[in-house]
Amino acid sequence: MFNKKDINNLENKFSIVILTHNEEGTLLDCLDSIKWCDDVVIIDSYSSDKTFEIAKKNGLRVFQNKFTDFAQQRNFANDTIDFKYEWVFHLDADEHFTKELRIECNKVIDIYQFGAFLVPAKEILWGTWLKYSAGTVYQMRFHKLTDARFEQYGHGQRECNLKKGLGKLENAYEHFFFSKGVNQWVIKHLKYASEEAENEQKVNLKKISFGKLIYGESHEKRRVLKALSYKMPFRPLFKFFYMYILKLGFLDGKVGFRFCVMKSIYEQFIILKKVESKSNQL
Template identity: 25%
Template structure:
């Protein structure tokens, strides 16, 4: 008797992703269901998804990445889940590897994907991203998102993991303003994470950690070989760290002010 084909759910979260989401959806149409959780986009993303015949779209307010992805994971009907960002695309060879993997007799609970970063439509070979990998394919029954992080969320896996050979394509950079806004948002969320963990603001960290990130990614991790693209990416990644500490300082001042206002 032939083995029953395993079903796969493709999951994506979105907010104002027109220009990205179309390619992403097209690349995962091989999945048995596509579920997108949208945090009330204003650029036509929701309307595009609502009218797509293969997509189930749900609107849900965004508080942080971990909460949004945990909510999205609960919507999946199937145990095997392919969880993508809206600016990621599954190329044909990776699609075949995913299908073969979920239909194999693997005992592994999750799989890492290496990613190929794209600066507009040109590959970014270095700038700190050359060893980047993330969990993207896993069994829903064997994984959950840790509530200890609210940005660059962590998947906790009950079981062993593998790595797929083919790379996921990540269109990380659409234009300067878009990437800058994304990095500043990440920095502010990291500041909230630090604040909740009671990590205190330090002026030396605000100065030297962004500087170290730029030097590390541009020189040590060879961003210099990416030319002008490398300078831009390494600068904006360092700016995210600067924003993190700037925002942490603001949060601490607000907390101190609130404390003195409620004192008898």
């Protein structure tokens, strides 16, 4: 185990890039969790609040780029920025680093068994870690600049162009996904629903590798289940039942119940966006 002195003296071996858009209420807490990092870069999507000023005031390099999607924005950072280090961790302003994750990142750089890593997230809602209902969500967030890129999928991004395989970290970053409140959550998820509805129409069950449900990694199983869910009737009700009962979301208490309801509503958003899209095509 590392004590506090060891942590403070730990050599830093990677850069951090943060995507921002109107994050004046979240950015400082994020920066406080990575104050040990000597190369933090902000990619801002032309915020209209004080995000740009806050970043500059804290001595960070700030670049602005029009937001198209997450993959494009992260690739823009990889292709444009002259980072201090060969390894980069991609963070969002409502996410916080932990000391355990920092230690593990430095460790895998030394080993260099893989050139990119899936990183788990702890989903935090109103101060509660949604251990059961949200489960463990992995995304490729940490990689050597020359060893991986991003591609857009639905409203998120996936890894591509892997040159030295894909590993998986054990320690998670913390995601405070409800930091901007109910109104912002609804607005954001309506946008996500449009992207998911468009992606749903591209899903071909004949091309799904069902074997991954048995032999695949956890993130591969999750992707197959997501593709199957697109074709499932009564999706909002099934989503709630799956998260609250089958995944033991009830163990997360009242917050877990409310989160499961929110995810069920989001599934309904996707269905409504799909119906709306078809109606507009008539």
